[in-house]
Amino acid sequence: xxxxxxxxxxxxxxxxxxxxxxxxxxxxxxxxxxxxxxxxxxxxxxxxxxxxxxxxxxxxxxxxxxxxxxxxxxxxxxxxxxxxxxxxxxxxxxxxxxxxxxxxxxxxxxxxxxxxxxxxxxxxxxxxxxxxxxxxxxxxxxxxxxxxxxxxxxxxxxxxxxxxxxxxxxxxxxxxxxxxxxxxxxxxxxxxxxxxxxxxxxxxxxxxxxxxxxxxxxxxxxxxxxxxxxxxxxxxxxxxxxxxxxxxxxxxxxxxxxxxxxxxxxxxxxxxxxxxxxxxxxxxxxxxxxxxxxxxxxxxxxxxxxxxxxxxxxxxxxxxxxxxxxxxxxxxxxxxxxxxxxxxxxxxxxxxxxxxxxxxxxxxxxxxxxxxxxxxxxxxxxxxxxxxxxxxxxxxxxxxxxxxxxxxxxxxxxxxxxxxxxxxxxxxxxxxxxxxxxxxxxxxxxxxxxxxxxxxxxxxxxxxxxxxxxxxxxxxxxxxxxxxxxxxxxxxxxxxxxxxxxxxxxxxxxxxxxxxxxxxxxxxxxxxxxxxxxx
Amino acid sequence: xxxxxxxxxxxxxxxxxxxxxxxxxxxxxxxxxxxxxxxxxxxxxxxxxxxxxxxxxxxxxxxxxxxxxxxxxxxxxxxxxxxxxxxxxxxxxxxxxxxxxxxxxxxxxxxxxxxxxxxxxxxxxxxxxxx
Numbered sequence: 163x164x165x166x167x168x169x170x171x172x173x174x175x176x177x178x179x180x181x182x183x184x185x186x187x188x189x190x191x192x193x194x195x196x197x198x199x200x201x202x203x204x205x206x207x208x209x210x211x212x213x214x215x216x217x218x219x220x221x222x223x224x225x226x227x228x229x230x231x232x233x234x235x236x237x238x239x240x241x242x243x244x245x246x247x248x249x250x251x252x253x254x255x256x257x258x259x260x261x262x263x264x265x266x267x268x269x270x271x272x273x274x275x276x277x278x279x280x281x282x283x284x285x286x287x288x289x290x291x292x293x294x295x296x297x298x299x300x301x302x303x304x305x306x307x308x309x310x311x312x313x314x315x316x317x318x319x320x321x322x323x324x325x326x327x328x329x330x331x332x333x334x335x336x337x338x339x340x341x342x343x344x345x346x347x348x349x350x351x352x353x354x355x356x357x358x359x360x361x362x363x364x365x366x367x368x369x370x371x372x373x374x375x376x377x378x379x380x381x382x383x384x385x386x387x388x389x390x391x392x393x394x395x396x397x398x399x400x401x402x403x404x405x406x407x408x409x410x411x412x413x414x415x416x417x418x419x420x421x422x423x424x425x426x427x428x429x430x431x432x433x434x435x436x437x438x439x440x441x442x443x444x445x446x447x448x449x450x451x452x453x454x455x456x457x458x459x460x461x462x463x464x465x466x467x468x469x470x471x472x473x474x475x476x477x478x479x480x481x482x483x484x485x486x487x488x489x490x491x492x493x494x495x496x497x498x499x500x501x502x503x504x505x506x507x508x509x510x511x512x513x514x515x516x517x518x519x520x521x522x523x524x525x526x527x528x529x530x531x532x533x534x535x536x537x538x539x540x541x542x543x544x545x546x547x548x549x550x551x552x553x554x555x556x557x558x559x560x561x562x563x564x565x566x567x568x569x570x571x572x573x574x575x576x577x578x579x580x581x582x583x584x585x586x587x588x589x590x591x592x593x594x595x596x597x598x599x600x601x602x603x604x605x606x607x608x609x610x611x612x613x614x615x616x617x618x619x620x621x622x623x624x625x626x627x628x629x630x631x632x633x634x635x636x637x638x639x640x641x642x643x644x645x646x647x648x649x650x651x652x653x654x655x656x657x658x659x660x661x662x663x664x665x666x667x668x669x670x671x672x673x674x675x676x677x678x679x680x681x682x683x684x685x686x687x688x689x690x691x692x693x694x695x696x697x
Numbered sequence: 698x699x700x701x702x703x704x705x706x707x708x709x710x711x712x713x714x715x716x717x718x719x720x721x722x723x724x725x726x727x728x729x730x731x732x733x734x735x736x737x738x739x740x741x742x743x744x745x746x747x748x749x750x751x752x753x754x755x756x757x758x759x760x761x762x763x764x765x766x767x768x769x770x771x772x773x774x775x776x777x778x779x780x781x782x783x784x785x786x787x788x789x790x791x792x793x794x795x796x797x798x799x800x801x802x803x804x805x806x807x808x809x810x811x812x813x814x815x816x817x818x819x820x821x822x823x824x825x826x827x828x
Contacts, residue, residue, distance in 0.1 A: 314800070335820075337807055343725075353745050360752045
C-alpha cells in the first residue's frame with residue numbers, strides 16, 4: 163500500500179468508499195425491506211447510510227485539500243490507463259461533499275414528509291441511495307466510460323424516483339417523457355465515448371488530456387486518424403447529452419414535468435444534485451481535458467460558445483415562462499432552468515472568474531433550491547394541491563416555513579445579503595472582464611423577472627386571506643430542522659462570502675484549469691506499468 | 698477488384714449505421730406509440746454497440762484475443778500481437794447491453810402502468826386524459 167501517500171487508511175479509501183457504500187446499501191435495501199416489514203428500520207438504515215456517506219465525502223475533501231493535488235485511487239490495484247481510476251481534484255471533492263450534504267438533509271426531511279402508510283418506501287430509499295452512488299461516482303471518476311456507467315446509475319434511479327407515485331397518471335406520463343429522452347441522451351453519450359476511443363485509443367481522462375496535447379503517456383498507443391474529427395464528434399455528442407441530462411434549454415422540456423409532479427424531495431434532489439453532475443462534466447471535459455490544446459482549439463471554442471448560447475436561451479426561456487405559471491412546482495422548475503442558464507453561461511466563458519461563478523452558483527442554487535422545494539412541499543402537502551389558487555393563505559398557518567421560503571426566494575432572486583446575490587455578482591464581474599456587458603443587463607432583468615415569480619408564490623400562499631381552515635400545517639421538527647439548516651447556509655454563504663470565497667470556492671475552481679497537475683498525477687502511476695513494478 | 702468491393706462494403710456498412718441511428722431517433726421522437734418508442738431505443742442502443750464492435754475489428758487476419766497456452770512462447774506472443782482484435786470494445790459492449798436491458802425493462806414496466814391507468818399506449822392520448 164506504499165503507492166499512496168502516507169495517510170491514515172480512512173483518508174485514502176474514503177473517496178472510493180463513499181459511492182461503494184451507497185450502492186451496496188442500495189442493493190441491501192430491498193432485502194431489508196423483504197425481511198423486516200417496519201418502516202422505522204428502513205428510515206434508520208437510509209439515514210445511517212446517508213450520514214456515513216456524507217462523513218466519507220467530508221474526509222475525502224479533507225484528504226484532497228491536505229495533499230494539494232488531485233488524488234488518484236486505483237480500483238482493483240490497476241494503474242491508469244489500464245484500470246478504472248478515481249481521480250479527484252478539489253473541484254470534484256467539494257461538489258461531492260455538497261451533493262452528499264444535500265442528499266443527507268433531504269433524507270431527514272423525507273422521513274416525515276411521506277405518510278406513514280405510504281407504499282413502497284423501501285424502493286424509494288433503494289433509488290435514493292442508488293442516485294447518491296451515481297452522483298458521487300460521476301463526480302469522482304477519472305474514466306470516460308465509467309462516467310457512462312455511473313451516468314446510467316444516476317439516470318435510472320432518477321427515472322424510478324420520478325415514477326415513485328406510480329398510481330398517479332401524471333407521474334407515469336412525466337416518468338415516460340423523462341426516461342425516454344434520458345435514455346436517448348445516455349446512449350448518445352455512449353456513442354461519444356466510442357468516438358474518443360476510436361481516435362485516441364484510451365478512455366482515461368488524464369490520458370486523453372495528454373494525447374490531445376501531443377504528450378507521451380505509457381501503454382496506450384499513438385492517436386489514430388484525425389484527432390480533430392474524433393474529438394469534435396465526442397464533444398458535440400457529449401455536450402448534447404449533458405445539457406439534456408441537466409435540463410438546459412432548449413432541452414428542458416423533460417425536466418419541467420418531472421419536477422412538477424414528483425414528490426418535493428425528489429424534485430429537490432434532481433434539481434439541486436443530479437443537474438450539477440451535468441455541469442461538472444461539461445466543465446471537466448471542455449476545460450480540463452480539451453481547452454488549451456492546439457489541435458482542437460477551434461472545436462473547443464465552438465463548444466464553449468454553444469454552451470454559452472444555450473445558457474442565454476435558458477435564462478430567457480426560464481425567466482419569461484416562470485412568471486406565467488400557476489403551479490407552484492412548475493414555477494420552481496422554470497426557476498431551475500433559469501439558474502442552469504446562469505451556470506452554463508459562466509462555464510461558457512471559460513475564464514477563471516467564470517468557473518468560480520459557475521461553482522459558487524451551483525452550490526448556492528443547490529442550497530436555495532432544495533430549501534424552496536422543501537418549503538413548497540409543506541404547502542402542497544397541507545393544501546392537497548399544487549395549484550396556487552388552491553393554496554391561498556396556507557402560509558399563515560405555518561409562520562416558520564413561510565419565513566424560510568421567503569429566505570429561499572430572496573436568495574434565488576439574488577437579493578443581498580443572501581448567497582444568490584454573491585454568485586451573480588461574480589458572474590457580472592466575469593462578464594465585464596471579457597467585455598460582454600450587454601449580457602449583464604439580461605441577467606439583471608431575468609433576476610428581476612424571477613423575483614416576480616417567487617413573489618407570486620408568497621403572495622398566494624401568505625398574503626391572501628386563507629380560503630379555509632388548513633388545520634396543522636407547520637411540519638414536525640424532523641422536517642423543520644433540515645430546512646432551518648439550509649436557510650442558515652443561505653445566509654452564511656452570503657454574509658461570510660469573502661471568507662468562503664477565499665477558503666473554498668477560489669482554490670477549488672482553480673483546480674479545473676490545472677491540466678498539467680491532472681495529467682502528472684496519473685502519469686506517476688502509469689510510469690510504474692512501463693518499468694514493470696508490481697503494485 | 699476485390700479492394701473496390703470491400704471498399705463498397707465498408708461504405709455500405711457506414712451508411713447502414715447512420716441510417717439506423719436516424720431511424721431510431723425518428724422512432725423515439727416522432728412515433729406516438731410507447732412500444733414503438735421503446736423498440737426504437739433498443740435499435741439505437743444496438744447500433745451503438747455494433748459500431749463499437751466494428752472499431753475493435755482489424756482488417757485482415759483477425760482472431761479471438763486469447764492466448765491458448767499458460768506460458769506462451771515468443772512466437773505465440775508475436776502471433777497474438779499480429780492477429781488479436783481489440784478486446785476492450787467487447788467489454789464495453791457487454792456493459793452497455795446489460796444497461797440497455799435494464800433501461801428497457803424499466804420502460805416496459807412504465808408502459809404496463811400507463812396502459813393500466815389510461816387504457817392506451819399512445820403517448821398523445823395519455824396526455825389528453827390528464828384531468
